[in-house]
Amino acid sequence: MSDQTERFKENAAGRYYVAKVCIGCSLCAAIAPDNFRENGDMELAVGNSYVYRQPENEAEEGLCVEAMDACPASAIHNNGLSK
Numbered sequence: 001m002s003d004q005t006e007r008f009k010e011n012a013a014g015r016y017y018v019a020k021v022c023i024g025c026s027l028c029a030a031i032a033p034d035n036f037r038e039n040g041d042m043e044l045a046v047g048n049s050y051v052y053r054q055p056e057n058e059a060e061e062g063l064c065v066e067a068m069d070a071c072p073a074s075a076i077h078n079n080g081l082s083k
């Protein structure tokens with residue numbers, strides 16, 4: 001059983017990640033397309049999204065925060081460990 005913060009292994013290394021509670025709504029990829037992507041081949045196979053690139057500038061950082069705030073499943077996390 002997965003907890004609220006168990007992450008998909010496909011997430012790019014870094015502080016932002018998508019956890020396995022993602023419901024595959026595509027919102028994050030629409031908000032921050034340079035950082036989130038959909039992937040239908042993941043473990044849960046419902047078109048879940050993952051972080052494919054960590055934000056590299058302030059604009060991307062802002063969009064990642066926006067995606068995190070907008071996620072209906074609270075699946076996007078920032079562990080705050082590194083840039």
Ligand code: SF4
Pocket residue numbers: 018021022023024025026027028029048049067070071072073074075076
């Ligand atoms: S916004 Fe949240 S629930 Fe929707 S695809 Fe992205 S991580 Fe998954």
